[in-house]
Amino acid sequence: MCKYCHELSTPGTVGRRAILAGAASAAAFALAAPAGAAAEPRSLALYHTHTGERLRVTYAENGAHIPEALEEISHFLRDFRTGDLHPIDPDLLDVLHRLRSRAGGRGTYEIISAYRSPRTNEMLRKTGGGGVAKRSLHMEGKAIDVRLTGVRTARLREEALAMKSGGVGFYPDSDFVHVDTGRVRQW
Numbered sequence: 728m729c730k731y732c733h734e735l736s737t738p739g740t741v742g743r744r745a746i747l748a749g750a751a752s753a754a755a756f757a758l759a760a761p762a763g764a765a766a767e768p769r770s771l772a773l774y775h776t777h778t779g780e781r782l783r784v785t786y787a788e789n790g791a792h793i794p795e796a797l798e799e800i801s802h803f804l805r806d807f808r809t810g811d812l813h814p815i816d817p818d819l820l821d822v823l824h825r826l827r828s829r830a831g832g833r834g835t836y837e838i839i840s841a842y843r844s845p846r847t848n849e850m851l852r853k854t855g856g857g858g859v860a861k862r863s864l865h866m867e868g869k870a871i872d873v874r875l876t877g878v879r880t881a882r883l884r885e886e887a888l889a890m891k892s893g894g895v896g897f898y899p900d901s902d903f904v905h906v907d908t909g910r911v912r913q914w
């Protein structure tokens with residue numbers, strides 16, 4: 728669990744992504760394909776370390792995100808403590824997809840933490856011994872803590888930093904990398 732992934736939302740990050748993340752309808756995500764996105768299908772292989780669930784999913788094709796796949800992923804990446812759901816930022820999936828390509832991996836992402844509900848965040852704030860802020864990009868479906876099979880976590884971090892696509896946190900003791908779609912920054 729990434730207790731310290733507590734970057735606040737700042738005015739600079741409130742834009743198209745924030746609006747999309749708040750959209751209740753998965754259909755809204757159909758409009759989320761970035762301009763100039765590659766037309767090849769984009770897939771991810773996921774393993775959730777807390778629920779033991781696995782998911783192989785193609786979430787975009789012909790340059791567009793697939794609403795049904797995004798819904799499935801949002802369920803997979805739910806708050807595993809409470810079962811609460813939240814839309815996952817499609818840009819975050821694209822970050823994971825590109826990161827895997829850059830790292831030369833064809834592996835599976837092991838998920839340590841993704842969406843975190845207000846209830847869970849508050850619980851962690853009370854029991855986590857500090858370091859958990861009131862707002863976190865995890866609470867907006869814009870952050871994820873992962874490792875990638877077949878790729879050293881230090882390498883994964885280097886590739887994520889080189890992408891300059893958002894925040895990158897490194898947790899060598901727990902062997903995972905935090906990536907998000909907020910401001911470019913690192914810790």
Ligand SMILES: [Zn+2]
Binds near residue numbers: 729905
């Ligand atoms: Zn995190």
